[in-house]
Amino acid sequence: MIPNLNHQENIKQDTFAFIKALSESDYSGEIAKSYASRLAVATDNSVYQCLPQAVIYPKSTEDIIVICQLAQLPEFIDIRFSPRGGGTGTNGQSLTNDIVLDLSKHMNNILEINAAEGWVRVQTGVVKDQLNDYLKPHGLFFSPDLSTSNRATIGGMISNDASGQGSLLYGKTSDHVLALTSVLIDGSLLETKPLLPVDLIEQVERDDAIGAIYRQVIDTCESQQQNIEETFPKLNRFLTGYDLKHVYDPNTGSVDLTRILCGAEGSLAFITEATLHVQKIPTYRTLFNIKYDSFQSALQNAPFLVEANALSVETVDSTVLNLAKQDIVWHSVKDLISDVPGQVLDGINIVEFAEADETIQQQKIDALIIMLDGLISNKQAGVIGYQICSDLSDINKIYGMRKKAVGLLGKADSRAKPIAFAEDTCVPPENLAQYIIEFRQLLDDKGLHYGMFGHVDAGVLHVRPALDLCDPEQEKLMREVSDKVVALTAKYKGLMWGEHGKGFRSEYGPDFFGDVLFNELRKIKAAFDPKNRVNPGKICTPIDSTDQLVSVDAVKRGTFDRQIPIKIRESYKQAVDCNGNGLCFNYDTKSPMCPSVKVTRDRVHSPKGRAGLMREWLRQLANNDIDVLQLESDLYAGKNASIFTKFKNTLAKRNGEYDFSHEVMEAMQGCLACKACSSQCPVQVDVPTFRSRFIHLYHDRYLRPVKDYFVAYVEQYAPIMGTMPRFFNFFTGLKVTSVLTEKIVGMVDIPQLSSPTLKSALKDNDITEFDLEKLQALTAEQREQYVLIVQDPFTTYYDADVVRDLILTIKKLDYKPVVLPFKPNGKPQHIKGFLSKFAKTANDSAEFLNQMAALNIAMVGTDPAMVLCYRDEYKLALGEKRGQFNVQLFQEWLKPRLSGEPKKSENADFFLLGHCTEKTAEPTSANDWSSIFKHFGGSLSEVAVGCCGMAGTYGHDAGKLTESKAIYSLSWEAEIAKRDRAQCVATGYSCRSQVKRIEGETLKHPVQALLSLL
Secondary structure, eight states: OOOOOOOOOOOOHHHHHHHHHHHTTTOOSEEEOSHHHHHHTSOOSSSBOOOOSEEEEOOSHHHHHHHHHHTTSGGGTTOOEEEESSOOOSSOTTOOSSEEEEOTTTOOOEEEEETTTTEEEEETTOBHHHHHHHHGGGTEEOOOBOTTTTTOBHHHHHHHTOOBBTHHHHOOGGGGEEEEEEEOTTSOEEEEOOBOHHHHHHHHTOSSHHHHHHHHHHHHHHHTHHHHHHHSOSSSOOOOSSOHHHHBOTTTOOBOTHHHHTTSTTSSOEEEEEEEEOEEOOSEEEEEEEEESSHHHHHHHHHHHHTTTOSEEEEEEHHHHHHHHTSTTHHHHTTTSOOOTTSOOOEEEEEEEEESOHHHHHHHHHHHHHHHHHHHHTTOTTEEEEEEEOSHHHHHHHHHHHHHHHHHTTOOSSSOEEOOSSTTEEOOGGGHHHHHHHHHHHHHHTTOOEEEEEETTTTEEEEEEEEOTTSHHHHHHHHHHHHHHHHHHHHTTOBSOSSSOOGGGGGGHHHHHOHHHHHHHHHHHHHHOTTOOBSTTSSOOOTTOOOOOOOTTSOBHHHHHTTSOHHHHHHTHHHHTOOOOOGGGOOOTTSOSOHHHHHHOOGGGSHHHHHHHHHHHHHHHHHTTOOHHHHHHHHHTTOOOOHHHHHHHHHHHHTTOOOHHHHHHHHHHTOOOOOTHHHHSTTOOOHHHHHHHHHHHHTTTSOOOHHHHHHHTHHHHHHHHTTSHHHHHHHHTSHHHHHHIIIIIOBOSOOOOOSSOHHHHHTTSOOBOOOHHHHHTSOHHHHTTEEEEEOOHHHHHHOHHHHHHHHHHHHHTTOEEEEOOOOOOOHHHHHTTOHHHHHHHHHHHHHHHHHHHTTTOEEEESOHHHHHHHHTHHHHHHGGGGOSOOEEEHHHHHGGGOOSOOOOOOOEEEEEEOOHHHHHHSTTHHHHHHHHHHHTTEEEEEEOOOOOSOTTTGGGBGGGHHHHHHHHHHHHHHHHHTSOGGGEEOSOHHHHHHHHHHHSSOOBOHHHHHHHHO
16 A cells, blocks of 8 residues: 655745745735645756745735845845746756745736837736737737747746747847846845946946946946957857846947846846837748758758848758657648658758748749759759748748747657757857767767757757666766767857756856856856845856856756656656656647646646656655555555555545645646647646546545546446436436535536437437347448447437437438447546546447447447547557457548538538547547538638636536636637637537536537538
8 A cells, every 4th residue: 555655855944934924924925835836846848856945926026025125034044046937948047946936827917018119018927929919919029939939938038038030130038128127135126228327327326236236247347348259159149148248338338237137047136027129020921841851951051041031040850850740740730841752851941031021022032942943953952842831820830840849859769868958059150060060970979869950040959869867877978968069069169058048057157258257247146146045056156155056967857767666667658758848838728738737827737747746756656665566456456455544544634644645636636637738748748647547546545535436437327317317307406406416526517417318319210229130240331331329428318419410410421320339438437547447347348349340330439538538548458458449530430431522602600619638639630520511511610729627527526616617718718709609519528518507508519510511
């Protein structure tokens, strides 16, 4: 049995006292000190792991002033803080063993806009895509374009001086920051913007920290002007830390401290608000996908493309392309980057032109076409073809694939995973091709595999060598390669950190700057933060401090993961393989990715958060000498704890006994089991799979709630109740029943059974009865005219009209439907972690469905969640025992059978609101439906929505009711309000149930809409 897991690093006494004092002050934000909350921010998109003492979520600038002023009390003088935004840093910039100050949860408001003057003022927790969605109706956008734009915050972009695609024209974040509001560690409010000498006098003469800062910055810039000019690289990307090159203008004497805060990685002050320059969205955009016979050809051809005055030139190698082809993202771009017949496509350059003038745009396009056609006909430069996109949605799809490339590199079947540590080197573009030859040789000599992509127009290369950091020797190799890359970039007049900041690479700073200039940086740090309390160890330390810089050799995730036995790591790959890329923090409410984190804004309730908790739980079990695989085997064999022991442990839980398992369980209970993460995540972190395994094991120690049984056994009691729907509906419809069900079972809004029943609804229709012997006697030709309907409990017993209309539609199409006897699918058991029972249910159903598959008659199911369970969960649970049966979704069955001329349009327009599991697991689903409707004279368009918030039985859980309705309000509510509900269709039973509960009206299944066309 699982022991009581109470191992956790305790909060230090002074931190505990500080948190207590803060909670009793005027501070209005949140404070989190649970082990789970701390673990959720112990990692970012890097290889490092630092467990903070606590996480503070301020709601305003005033909150941060309160925090800093309180921290000046003598008893709190040793407490340190690190600001955090989206947590997308690849070098551990926001990681700390002290207190995390997370501005992303609450400080994410857009405060003011002046479209005429081209600026916007925001809190720094605003996400980049959130800002651009706000600006779009004004015809404006904030230009620095990151691969992490759907979760990176403005504060993080400022702190890392982010740039990304298009930087040749648009520059970096610092080029668009007009003013900043920041809080110093002493609680002072610092407002920065460009100041002329006449305006500087007042600041320089101040007798406080702000005055000291101005004096020090001016002194450094004036005394070290020649050193600064010689040291800072002549590159588009010159990310080095404190930007001395642009903070002071020697010609005018003006000073702009915003430039020194940009790129400082949160090591000088807490930036709370930013005024940003925004610009008009280009009217005309055109993108070329240029195809090459090798990655080297693509690199060598890039300078010629830059000379074509392109907005950007991005390169992707064959490794990344092949990974994309295996990912869901390829469905959106495969027609835009098609293979060249008879050629091997081993690299592409993505070239974009963007102009406000159509004539100029066309001139650039025509010139490039002439050049490319010449190269292809003469077989030069390795160019083997190209495709042009001018449609904005197609352009966005290409960039969506390119952005996802960062995460896709982390997807590898071997123990060695491509990791970020030398992934943003920058050299002058003219040196890039030769530099990469040496870079590749360096990696090849070490026997390392890697993928490459980057901003070749700016000389920035993204390279992620594959290492197994659970192996101490591989960790040493990471250090060795890091040192060699630093030397190599210096040889080619570049730098190791061209885009993604220093973070734990800060130790290389002194070598780059030299002793004199680096000590000047330390003086500036001392003026801002004399006691080294703000993101300590990053960039530099105060001049009088003996503190050390952080190091490449800092503690990594692999240090903890290697404590988990290899066989367990491989069994739980869906959790352990999480590389922290953070795509699950996607801001877009219309994205299906993880609805729970969107509505809670709590990183614990994200795939990354849950994967991190699972990894730690497995580590603790291993350190308690528990073999989790053996424990699972024992549970399957029925060797679980006694009811008495479970009851005793449940009492202990209620009495407040700490067990880390409870924190893991709380995070897992917040998951809707929609499975979007399993396909949306680049490395396919699959929370529902390891969630079910965890719940199964958790209840080896603790009693289950009644509602678990209520859900898990729906396939057993629904058929019985379904025989007398009016009788049971009468009782479940009583108010007293609802109250008792909520209080005793913990479930709300229990749906009514279908009346009349499916059997009654079909009695007047000529439907072939199931008769196995008669079906076996059919000829092969006759069997092609039959369709076997696989029932599920939800549509058959709670939404029988859908099954009836499915059967009638099949009849209208001149096929003979046969309803198979109801067999439990087991999905509800799987969701609630009854894995032993699920295995038995799955085995029983698989045997029956394989028997039916032997008939060679198509099998069709109605509800996507249940049908897809046969493909995914059955395969995991049964392996080869699953057999080869195939239950299809209706559109999968019908589309290949369409024949003849499409009917003339009847102007019957329908809108599909997709089911999360279906549209992520089967991304062609909406297009299949659209093709079918078009064939029969109608039209069906997919509506971009996220999760509806029901997700099976999640929305019926009394404890999740508020979250369920909040999730619905994120996207479904507004999209349905825009349309006639009679024209809206949904494939998911849970989706239709949620709409009925909230809107009071049931949506049609697409089959029902199709029947109206027929």
